[in-house]
Amino acid sequence: MKKVAIIGAGISGLFIANLFKRSLNYQITIYERSNLIDLDKGYGIQLSVNSVKLLNEIGFDKLQNDKKFNPEKISFYTTKSLNKICELNISDFNSEDCKYTTLKRSTLLNFLKRNLEKEIKTNYNISKIKQQNQLIKLSFENNETFECDYLIISDGVFSKSKNLISNNQILPKYNNTLAIRGVLPNSTKIIDNKNISLFLGPDFHQVVYPVEPNRDLNFIALMKYNLSKEEQKNYSFFSDDIFIQKVLKKIPLKKREYLDNLKELKIFPVFVSDNFYRIQNNNIHLIGDAFFAFPPSFAQGASQSIEGAYELFRSIENSKESNFFKNRVYKIKMVNIRSKFNQFVFHLSNPLTIIFRNIILKVLVKNKKFLEIYLGKIYKN
Numbered sequence: 001m002k003k004v005a006i007i008g009a010g011i012s013g014l015f016i017a018n019l020f021k022r023s024l025n026y027q028i029t030i031y032e033r034s035n036l037i038d039l040d041k042g043y044g045i046q047l048s049v050n051s052v053k054l055l056n057e058i059g060f061d062k063l064q065n066d067k068k069f070n071p072e073k074i075s076f077y078t079t080k081s082l083n084k085i086c087e088l089n090i091s092d093f094n095s096e097d098c099k100y101t102t103l104k105r106s107t108l109l110n111f112l113k114r115n116l117e118k119e120i121k122t123n124y125n126i127s128k129i130k131q132q133n134q135l136i137k138l139s140f141e142n143n144e145t146f147e148c149d150y151l152i153i154s155d156g157v158f159s160k161s162k163n164l165i166s167n168n169q170i171l172p173k174y175n176n177t178l179a180i181r182g183v184l185p186n187s188t189k190i191i192d193n194k195n196i197s198l199f200l201g202p203d204f205h206q207v208v209y210p211v212e213p214n215r216d217l218n219f220i221a222l223m224k225y226n227l228s229k230e231e232q233k234n235y236s237f238f239s240d241d242i243f244i245q246k247v248l249k250k251i252p253l254k255k256r257e258y259l260d261n262l263k264e265l266k267i268f269p270v271f272v273s274d275n276f277y278r279i280q281n282n283n284i285h286l287i288g289d290a291f292f293a294f295p296p297s298f299a300q301g302a303s304q305s306i307e308g309a310y311e312l313f314r315s316i317e318n319s320k321e322s323n324f325f326k327n328r329v330y331k332i333k334m335v336n337i338r339s340k341f342n343q344f345v346f347h348l349s350n351p352l353t354i355i356f357r358n359i360i361l362k363v364l365v366k367n368k369k370f371l372e373i374y375l376g377k378i379y380k381n
Protein backbone atom coordinates (compact mmCIF):
# COMPACT_ATOMS: atom_id res chain seq x y z
CA MET A 1 0.00 0.00 0.00
CA LYS A 2 1.41 3.39 -1.04
CA LYS A 3 1.38 6.25 1.45
CA VAL A 4 0.00 9.52 0.07
CA ALA A 5 0.34 12.83 1.92
CA ILE A 6 -1.83 15.74 0.83
CA ILE A 7 -0.95 19.23 2.07
CA GLY A 8 -4.03 21.49 2.28
CA ALA A 9 -7.69 20.54 2.71
CA GLY A 10 -9.16 22.93 0.13
CA ILE A 11 -11.19 21.95 -2.94
CA SER A 12 -8.32 20.32 -4.87
CA GLY A 13 -6.80 18.44 -1.90
CA LEU A 14 -10.13 17.11 -0.71
CA PHE A 15 -11.24 16.06 -4.20
CA ILE A 16 -8.07 14.09 -4.93
CA ALA A 17 -8.32 12.52 -1.45
CA ASN A 18 -11.80 11.25 -2.39
CA LEU A 19 -10.37 9.67 -5.56
CA PHE A 20 -7.48 7.97 -3.72
CA LYS A 21 -9.83 6.76 -1.02
CA ARG A 22 -11.86 4.74 -3.53
CA SER A 23 -8.80 2.55 -4.20
CA LEU A 24 -7.37 0.03 -1.73
CA ASN A 25 -3.85 0.71 -3.04
CA TYR A 26 -3.37 3.93 -1.09
CA GLN A 27 -3.28 5.14 2.48
CA ILE A 28 -3.97 8.88 2.54
CA THR A 29 -3.39 11.60 5.12
CA ILE A 30 -4.46 15.20 4.58
CA TYR A 31 -2.53 17.84 6.52
CA GLU A 32 -4.39 21.11 7.03
CA ARG A 33 -2.80 24.20 8.57
CA SER A 34 -5.91 25.66 10.17
CA ASN A 35 -7.71 24.14 13.13
CA LEU A 36 -11.05 24.17 11.36
CA ILE A 37 -11.43 23.91 7.60
CA ASP A 38 -12.34 27.42 6.51
CA LEU A 39 -15.92 26.98 5.38
CA ASP A 40 -16.43 30.68 4.50
CA LYS A 41 -20.05 30.21 5.42
CA GLY A 42 -22.31 32.12 3.04
CA TYR A 43 -20.01 32.71 0.07
CA GLY A 44 -20.67 31.08 -3.27
CA ILE A 45 -18.83 29.32 -6.02
CA GLN A 46 -19.67 28.56 -9.63
CA LEU A 47 -18.95 25.15 -11.10
CA SER A 48 -19.03 24.62 -14.84
CA VAL A 49 -20.01 21.29 -16.40
CA ASN A 50 -16.39 20.05 -16.70
CA SER A 51 -16.03 19.87 -12.91
CA VAL A 52 -19.63 18.82 -12.21
CA LYS A 53 -19.07 15.77 -14.42
CA LEU A 54 -16.01 14.76 -12.34
CA LEU A 55 -17.69 15.54 -9.02
CA ASN A 56 -20.62 13.31 -10.04
CA GLU A 57 -18.19 10.37 -10.03
CA ILE A 58 -18.00 10.74 -6.26
CA GLY A 59 -21.72 11.29 -5.74
CA PHE A 60 -22.25 15.05 -6.24
CA ASP A 61 -25.40 14.29 -8.24
CA LYS A 62 -26.91 12.84 -5.06
CA LEU A 63 -26.42 16.10 -3.12
CA GLN A 64 -29.84 17.47 -2.09
CA ASN A 65 -31.31 19.82 -4.69
CA ASP A 66 -32.01 22.53 -2.12
CA LYS A 67 -28.25 22.78 -1.48
CA LYS A 68 -27.33 23.83 -5.03
CA PHE A 69 -28.70 25.88 -7.89
CA ASN A 70 -28.65 25.56 -11.68
CA PRO A 71 -28.77 28.99 -13.33
CA GLU A 72 -29.86 29.01 -16.96
CA LYS A 73 -28.36 32.30 -18.06
CA ILE A 74 -25.68 34.89 -17.45
CA SER A 75 -27.25 38.33 -17.87
CA PHE A 76 -24.86 41.19 -18.66
CA TYR A 77 -25.63 44.70 -17.34
CA THR A 78 -23.80 48.01 -17.22
CA THR A 79 -22.82 48.72 -13.62
CA LYS A 80 -23.59 52.46 -13.72
CA SER A 81 -27.11 52.49 -15.14
CA LEU A 82 -28.02 48.83 -14.52
CA ASN A 83 -29.25 48.56 -18.14
CA LYS A 84 -29.27 45.04 -19.51
CA ILE A 85 -26.85 44.53 -22.40
CA CYS A 86 -27.57 40.91 -23.36
CA GLU A 87 -27.75 37.39 -22.00
CA LEU A 88 -25.83 34.18 -22.54
CA ASN A 89 -27.52 30.77 -22.23
CA ILE A 90 -24.99 28.98 -20.05
CA SER A 91 -27.33 25.97 -19.88
CA ASP A 92 -26.58 25.25 -23.57
CA PHE A 93 -23.52 23.36 -22.30
CA ASN A 94 -25.56 21.28 -19.84
CA SER A 95 -26.39 17.62 -20.27
CA GLU A 96 -29.03 15.61 -18.40
CA ASP A 97 -26.68 14.85 -15.45
CA CYS A 98 -24.18 17.72 -15.66
CA LYS A 99 -25.52 21.20 -15.22
CA TYR A 100 -23.77 24.51 -14.59
CA THR A 101 -24.05 24.79 -10.81
CA THR A 102 -23.78 27.49 -8.18
CA LEU A 103 -23.58 26.66 -4.49
CA LYS A 104 -22.09 27.75 -1.21
CA ARG A 105 -18.37 27.05 -0.94
CA SER A 106 -19.12 25.55 2.48
CA THR A 107 -21.61 23.10 0.90
CA LEU A 108 -18.95 21.94 -1.57
CA LEU A 109 -16.28 21.57 1.13
CA ASN A 110 -18.68 19.72 3.45
CA PHE A 111 -19.56 17.38 0.60
CA LEU A 112 -15.88 16.76 -0.21
CA LYS A 113 -14.87 16.03 3.37
CA ARG A 114 -17.89 13.92 4.32
CA ASN A 115 -15.98 10.61 4.20
CA LEU A 116 -12.57 11.94 5.21
CA GLU A 117 -12.98 12.73 8.91
CA LYS A 118 -10.32 10.16 9.88
CA GLU A 119 -7.84 11.16 7.19
CA ILE A 120 -7.80 14.93 7.83
CA LYS A 121 -5.29 16.15 10.42
CA THR A 122 -5.80 19.78 11.40
CA ASN A 123 -3.23 22.19 12.90
CA TYR A 124 -0.43 20.78 10.75
CA ASN A 125 1.70 23.50 9.21
CA ILE A 126 4.43 22.10 6.95
CA SER A 127 7.97 23.23 7.81
CA LYS A 128 10.34 20.96 5.85
CA ILE A 129 10.19 18.64 2.82
CA LYS A 130 13.13 16.28 2.36
CA GLN A 131 13.45 14.03 -0.67
CA GLN A 132 15.38 10.79 -0.04
CA ASN A 133 15.45 8.47 -3.04
CA GLN A 134 11.88 7.23 -3.43
CA LEU A 135 10.78 8.34 0.05
CA ILE A 136 9.61 11.83 0.97
CA LYS A 137 10.02 13.03 4.54
CA LEU A 138 7.74 15.77 5.85
CA SER A 139 8.26 17.81 9.02
CA PHE A 140 5.62 20.00 10.60
CA GLU A 141 5.82 22.98 12.94
CA ASN A 142 4.42 20.85 15.77
CA ASN A 143 7.64 18.76 15.46
CA GLU A 144 5.89 15.71 14.03
CA THR A 145 7.35 13.97 10.99
CA PHE A 146 5.83 11.69 8.38
CA GLU A 147 7.17 9.61 5.48
CA CYS A 148 5.25 9.07 2.28
CA ASP A 149 5.60 7.69 -1.26
CA TYR A 150 3.58 10.45 -2.92
CA LEU A 151 3.25 14.08 -1.90
CA ILE A 152 0.35 16.12 -3.28
CA ILE A 153 0.72 19.85 -2.71
CA SER A 154 -2.66 21.61 -2.62
CA ASP A 155 -2.09 24.42 -0.13
CA GLY A 156 -3.40 27.24 -2.30
CA VAL A 157 -2.05 30.31 -4.08
CA PHE A 158 0.49 31.16 -1.33
CA SER A 159 1.68 27.52 -1.22
CA LYS A 160 4.30 27.24 1.50
CA SER A 161 5.15 23.71 0.31
CA LYS A 162 5.96 25.04 -3.17
CA ASN A 163 8.09 27.77 -1.58
CA LEU A 164 10.00 25.17 0.45
CA ILE A 165 10.74 23.05 -2.63
CA SER A 166 11.51 25.94 -4.99
CA ASN A 167 13.40 28.05 -2.42
CA ASN A 168 10.88 30.86 -2.90
CA GLN A 169 11.61 31.08 -6.61
CA ILE A 170 7.96 31.18 -7.70
CA LEU A 171 5.87 33.69 -5.77
CA PRO A 172 2.35 34.90 -6.69
CA LYS A 173 1.85 38.54 -7.63
CA TYR A 174 -0.86 41.06 -6.79
CA ASN A 175 -3.40 41.21 -9.62
CA ASN A 176 -4.07 44.94 -9.03
CA THR A 177 -7.60 44.09 -8.00
CA LEU A 178 -9.48 43.81 -4.73
CA ALA A 179 -12.18 41.21 -4.29
CA ILE A 180 -15.29 42.37 -2.44
CA ARG A 181 -17.44 39.47 -1.23
CA GLY A 182 -20.77 39.49 0.53
CA VAL A 183 -24.25 38.09 0.74
CA LEU A 184 -27.38 39.88 -0.51
CA PRO A 185 -30.95 39.11 0.59
CA ASN A 186 -33.00 37.31 -2.06
CA SER A 187 -35.50 40.18 -2.00
CA THR A 188 -32.91 42.60 -3.48
CA LYS A 189 -34.85 44.33 -6.26
CA ILE A 190 -32.38 45.18 -9.02
CA ILE A 191 -31.36 41.62 -9.65
CA ASP A 192 -32.75 38.68 -11.57
CA ASN A 193 -32.49 36.25 -8.67
CA LYS A 194 -32.87 33.11 -10.81
CA ASN A 195 -29.72 33.63 -12.88
CA ILE A 196 -26.18 34.95 -12.82
CA SER A 197 -26.08 38.73 -13.14
CA LEU A 198 -22.81 40.23 -14.34
CA PHE A 199 -22.40 44.03 -14.06
CA LEU A 200 -19.58 45.55 -16.12
CA GLY A 201 -17.08 48.33 -15.39
CA PRO A 202 -15.44 50.81 -15.47
CA ASP A 203 -12.38 49.35 -13.68
CA PHE A 204 -14.83 47.13 -11.87
CA HIS A 205 -17.23 44.23 -12.30
CA GLN A 206 -19.62 42.51 -9.97
CA VAL A 207 -21.38 39.17 -10.14
CA VAL A 208 -24.53 38.26 -8.22
CA TYR A 209 -26.05 34.78 -8.21
CA PRO A 210 -28.20 32.46 -6.11
CA VAL A 211 -26.43 29.61 -4.31
CA GLU A 212 -29.57 27.81 -3.18
CA PRO A 213 -33.15 28.04 -4.46
CA ASN A 214 -35.01 31.06 -2.99
CA ARG A 215 -32.23 31.93 -0.53
CA ASP A 216 -29.68 34.73 -0.18
CA LEU A 217 -27.57 35.72 -3.17
CA ASN A 218 -23.81 35.61 -3.45
CA PHE A 219 -22.14 38.94 -4.24
CA ILE A 220 -18.62 39.11 -5.58
CA ALA A 221 -16.98 42.16 -7.14
CA LEU A 222 -13.52 42.85 -8.47
CA MET A 223 -12.20 46.40 -8.41
CA LYS A 224 -8.99 47.72 -9.89
CA TYR A 225 -6.98 49.06 -6.94
CA ASN A 226 -3.34 49.93 -6.52
CA LEU A 227 -1.70 48.82 -3.28
CA SER A 228 1.81 49.38 -2.05
CA LYS A 229 3.94 46.30 -1.26
CA GLU A 230 3.40 46.96 2.47
CA GLU A 231 -0.39 47.27 2.07
CA GLN A 232 -0.56 44.00 0.12
CA LYS A 233 0.95 42.14 3.07
CA ASN A 234 -0.94 43.88 5.86
CA TYR A 235 -4.15 41.87 6.29
CA SER A 236 -5.53 43.99 9.14
CA PHE A 237 -5.64 46.88 6.63
CA PHE A 238 -8.43 45.10 4.68
CA SER A 239 -10.75 44.84 7.68
CA ASP A 240 -10.26 48.48 8.67
CA ASP A 241 -13.63 50.28 8.54
CA ILE A 242 -12.28 53.47 6.93
CA PHE A 243 -10.66 51.43 4.16
CA ILE A 244 -13.86 49.39 3.58
CA GLN A 245 -15.99 52.56 3.29
CA LYS A 246 -13.44 54.10 0.90
CA VAL A 247 -13.58 51.02 -1.34
CA LEU A 248 -17.40 50.83 -1.28
CA LYS A 249 -17.63 54.52 -2.26
CA LYS A 250 -15.53 53.78 -5.35
CA ILE A 251 -18.10 51.28 -6.70
CA PRO A 252 -19.35 52.98 -9.89
CA LEU A 253 -23.11 52.75 -9.25
CA LYS A 254 -25.92 55.28 -9.62
CA LYS A 255 -28.33 53.42 -7.34
CA ARG A 256 -26.27 52.33 -4.37
CA GLU A 257 -29.00 51.51 -1.84
CA TYR A 258 -28.64 47.77 -2.25
CA LEU A 259 -25.04 47.96 -1.07
CA ASP A 260 -26.45 48.75 2.39
CA ASN A 261 -28.00 45.26 2.39
CA LEU A 262 -24.66 43.52 1.91
CA LYS A 263 -23.97 41.11 4.78
CA GLU A 264 -20.77 39.27 5.72
CA LEU A 265 -18.74 41.79 3.74
CA LYS A 266 -15.11 40.91 3.21
CA ILE A 267 -12.45 42.67 1.14
CA PHE A 268 -9.17 41.04 0.16
CA PRO A 269 -6.43 41.46 -2.45
CA VAL A 270 -6.39 39.01 -5.36
CA PHE A 271 -3.08 37.26 -6.03
CA VAL A 272 -2.35 35.30 -9.21
CA SER A 273 0.45 33.12 -10.54
CA ASP A 274 3.02 34.42 -12.96
CA ASN A 275 4.81 31.19 -13.78
CA PHE A 276 4.63 27.42 -13.72
CA TYR A 277 6.97 25.39 -11.55
CA ARG A 278 7.95 21.85 -12.51
CA ILE A 279 9.12 19.74 -9.58
CA GLN A 280 12.01 17.42 -10.44
CA ASN A 281 10.56 14.46 -8.56
CA ASN A 282 7.93 12.25 -10.19
CA ASN A 283 6.28 11.55 -6.84
CA ILE A 284 5.69 15.17 -5.80
CA HIS A 285 2.95 17.11 -7.55
CA LEU A 286 1.19 20.47 -7.37
CA ILE A 287 -2.55 20.85 -7.92
CA GLY A 288 -5.18 23.61 -7.64
CA ASP A 289 -4.07 27.18 -6.97
CA ALA A 290 -0.67 25.85 -5.86
CA PHE A 291 -0.18 24.66 -9.48
CA PHE A 292 -1.42 27.96 -10.94
CA ALA A 293 -3.90 30.63 -9.83
CA PHE A 294 -5.56 32.88 -12.40
CA PRO A 295 -7.76 36.00 -12.10
CA PRO A 296 -11.25 34.93 -10.92
CA SER A 297 -13.03 36.66 -13.86
CA PHE A 298 -13.70 33.36 -15.68
CA ALA A 299 -14.90 31.54 -12.52
CA GLN A 300 -12.70 28.54 -13.36
CA GLY A 301 -10.38 28.28 -10.31
CA ALA A 302 -12.33 25.59 -8.51
CA SER A 303 -13.33 23.78 -11.69
CA GLN A 304 -9.71 23.63 -12.87
CA SER A 305 -8.59 22.55 -9.39
CA ILE A 306 -11.01 19.63 -9.65
CA GLU A 307 -9.98 18.82 -13.23
CA GLY A 308 -6.26 18.92 -12.36
CA ALA A 309 -6.77 16.70 -9.31
CA TYR A 310 -8.62 14.18 -11.46
CA GLU A 311 -5.92 14.13 -14.16
CA LEU A 312 -3.17 13.71 -11.57
CA PHE A 313 -4.96 10.82 -9.88
CA ARG A 314 -5.41 9.08 -13.25
CA SER A 315 -1.74 9.55 -14.13
CA ILE A 316 -0.59 8.13 -10.76
CA GLU A 317 -3.01 5.23 -11.17
CA ASN A 318 -1.67 4.44 -14.64
CA SER A 319 1.88 4.92 -13.31
CA LYS A 320 3.47 5.16 -16.74
CA GLU A 321 5.49 8.06 -18.08
CA SER A 322 2.95 10.79 -17.52
CA ASN A 323 2.06 13.89 -19.47
CA PHE A 324 0.21 15.33 -16.47
CA PHE A 325 2.34 18.48 -16.19
CA LYS A 326 2.43 19.21 -19.93
CA ASN A 327 -1.32 18.67 -20.42
CA ARG A 328 -2.22 20.73 -17.38
CA VAL A 329 -0.01 23.64 -18.47
CA TYR A 330 -1.70 23.56 -21.89
CA LYS A 331 -5.22 23.75 -20.39
CA ILE A 332 -4.29 26.31 -17.71
CA LYS A 333 -2.79 28.59 -20.37
CA MET A 334 -6.12 28.53 -22.26
CA VAL A 335 -8.02 29.40 -19.08
CA ASN A 336 -5.54 32.06 -18.01
CA ILE A 337 -5.77 33.90 -21.34
CA ARG A 338 -9.58 33.93 -21.13
CA SER A 339 -9.56 35.02 -17.47
CA LYS A 340 -7.24 37.95 -18.23
CA PHE A 341 -9.19 38.86 -21.36
CA ASN A 342 -12.51 38.79 -19.48
CA GLN A 343 -11.11 41.08 -16.81
CA PHE A 344 -9.82 43.50 -19.45
CA VAL A 345 -13.14 43.58 -21.32
CA PHE A 346 -15.30 43.76 -18.19
CA HIS A 347 -13.27 46.69 -16.83
CA LEU A 348 -13.14 48.91 -19.94
CA SER A 349 -13.53 52.56 -18.98
CA ASN A 350 -13.51 54.61 -22.19
CA PRO A 351 -17.17 55.43 -23.14
CA LEU A 352 -16.56 54.79 -26.85
CA THR A 353 -14.91 51.43 -26.35
CA ILE A 354 -17.72 50.52 -23.95
CA ILE A 355 -20.34 51.16 -26.65
CA PHE A 356 -18.29 49.08 -29.07
CA ARG A 357 -17.82 46.28 -26.49
CA ASN A 358 -21.55 46.11 -25.76
CA ILE A 359 -22.42 45.80 -29.46
CA ILE A 360 -19.87 42.99 -29.93
CA LEU A 361 -21.07 41.23 -26.76
CA LYS A 362 -24.66 41.18 -28.08
CA VAL A 363 -23.45 39.43 -31.22
CA LEU A 364 -21.03 36.99 -29.58
CA VAL A 365 -23.43 35.61 -26.94
CA LYS A 366 -25.60 34.33 -29.81
CA ASN A 367 -22.73 33.05 -31.95
CA LYS A 368 -22.57 29.27 -31.45
CA LYS A 369 -19.17 28.89 -33.14
CA PHE A 370 -17.56 31.50 -30.93
CA LEU A 371 -19.15 30.08 -27.76
CA GLU A 372 -17.94 26.60 -28.63
CA ILE A 373 -14.36 27.88 -28.95
CA TYR A 374 -14.39 30.31 -26.01
CA LEU A 375 -16.37 28.28 -23.48
CA GLY A 376 -16.91 24.80 -24.97
CA LYS A 377 -13.17 24.11 -25.25
CA ILE A 378 -12.74 24.80 -21.54
CA TYR A 379 -15.86 22.95 -20.44
CA LYS A 380 -14.70 19.76 -22.21
CA ASN A 381 -12.38 17.30 -20.49
Ligand SMILES: Cc1cc2nc3c(=O)[nH]c(=O)nc-3n(C[C@H](O)[C@H](O)[C@H](O)COP(=O)(O)OP(=O)(O)OC[C@H]3O[C@@H](n4cnc5c(N)ncnc54)[C@H](O)[C@@H]3O)c2cc1C
Pocket (backbone or CB within 6 Å): 007, 008, 009, 010, 011, 012, 013, 031, 032, 033, 034, 037, 038, 044, 045, 046, 047, 124, 125, 126, 154, 155, 156, 157, 159, 160, 161, 179, 220, 270, 287, 288, 289, 290, 296, 299, 300, 301, 302, 303, 304, 305
Ligand atom coordinates in the same frame (compact mmCIF):
# COMPACT_ATOMS: atom_id res chain seq x y z
C1 LIG B 1 -12.69 36.33 -5.28
C2 LIG B 1 -12.60 34.94 -5.82
C3 LIG B 1 -13.74 34.35 -6.37
C4 LIG B 1 -13.67 33.06 -6.91
N1 LIG B 1 -14.78 32.50 -7.47
C5 LIG B 1 -14.69 31.30 -8.07
C6 LIG B 1 -15.81 30.72 -8.74
O1 LIG B 1 -16.92 31.27 -8.74
N2 LIG B 1 -15.65 29.51 -9.38
C7 LIG B 1 -14.46 28.89 -9.37
O2 LIG B 1 -14.35 27.81 -10.00
N3 LIG B 1 -13.37 29.38 -8.71
C8 LIG B 1 -13.46 30.57 -8.09
N4 LIG B 1 -12.37 31.09 -7.44
C9 LIG B 1 -11.12 30.32 -7.38
C10 LIG B 1 -11.19 29.20 -6.35
O3 LIG B 1 -11.67 29.67 -5.13
C11 LIG B 1 -9.81 28.59 -6.15
O4 LIG B 1 -9.23 28.36 -7.41
C12 LIG B 1 -9.90 27.28 -5.38
O5 LIG B 1 -10.44 27.50 -4.10
C13 LIG B 1 -8.52 26.65 -5.26
O6 LIG B 1 -8.61 25.51 -4.47
P1 LIG B 1 -7.32 24.92 -3.78
O7 LIG B 1 -7.77 23.66 -3.12
O8 LIG B 1 -6.22 24.84 -4.76
O9 LIG B 1 -6.85 26.01 -2.72
P2 LIG B 1 -7.59 26.61 -1.46
O10 LIG B 1 -9.06 26.54 -1.60
O11 LIG B 1 -6.95 27.93 -1.21
O12 LIG B 1 -7.19 25.62 -0.26
C14 LIG B 1 -5.89 25.54 0.26
C15 LIG B 1 -5.93 24.84 1.63
O13 LIG B 1 -4.60 24.66 2.09
C16 LIG B 1 -4.50 25.06 3.44
N5 LIG B 1 -3.12 25.47 3.69
C17 LIG B 1 -2.52 26.64 3.32
N6 LIG B 1 -1.23 26.64 3.72
C18 LIG B 1 -1.00 25.47 4.35
C19 LIG B 1 0.14 24.90 5.00
N7 LIG B 1 1.30 25.59 5.09
N8 LIG B 1 0.05 23.67 5.53
C20 LIG B 1 -1.13 22.98 5.47
N9 LIG B 1 -2.24 23.48 4.90
C21 LIG B 1 -2.19 24.72 4.33
C22 LIG B 1 -5.51 26.20 3.56
O14 LIG B 1 -5.88 26.42 4.91
C23 LIG B 1 -6.66 25.67 2.69
O15 LIG B 1 -7.54 24.85 3.42
C24 LIG B 1 -12.43 32.35 -6.88
C25 LIG B 1 -11.29 32.94 -6.31
C26 LIG B 1 -11.37 34.23 -5.78
C27 LIG B 1 -10.13 34.86 -5.19
